[in-house]
Amino acid sequence: MTDDGWIAVGALDDKPDGKGTRATAGDATVLLVRSGDRVFALGNRCTHQGAPLDRGRVKIGESLATVTCAAHGSVFDLQEGRVLRGPATEPEDVFETRVVDGTVEVRPA
Numbered sequence: 001m002t003d004d005g006w007i008a009v010g011a012l013d014d015k016p017d018g019k020g021t022r023a024t025a026g027d028a029t030v031l032l033v034r035s036g037d038r039v040f041a042l043g044n045r046c047t048h049q050g051a052p053l054d055r056g057r058v059k060i061g062e063s064l065a066t067v068t069c070a071a072h073g074s075v076f077d078l079q080e081g082r083v084l085r086g087p088a089t090e091p092e093d094v095f096e097t098r099v100v101d102g103t104v105e106v107r108p109a
Helices: none
Strands: 007-011 020-026 028-035 038-045 057-060 063-068 075-077 081-087 096-100 103-108
Touching: 007 020, 020 038, 028 057, 028 063, 028 081, 028 096, 038 063, 038 096
Parallel strands: none
Antiparallel strands: 007 103, 020 028, 028 038, 057 063, 063 075, 075 081, 096 103
16 A cells, blocks of 8 residues: 555456446455546445445446446445446445556455
8 A cells, every 4th residue: 555545456458448346445445446547446346235236247338337236236336436326326336447467456436
């Protein structure tokens, strides 16, 4: 971890485009979703019943990027963590992301 809270979570080239992967950032398990050179990062456990979001379906459109929980269908906005469709009612934790020398780094937003 850097002095300003950034944590390296792997190489950008190792992250598949348009699919969710799981990473560990300190004590947090994080869902990472790559879209070209951009990376989204959320808490990886659905706020409904804790199912892993890295197993969910990712959709990336021009104005909205989402992940759907594979267990019960809750949909989360990848940029803001907000619930777009329940049964979840609580948003996901959001992490800031950046890429430095090809390495993805995250920190709590």
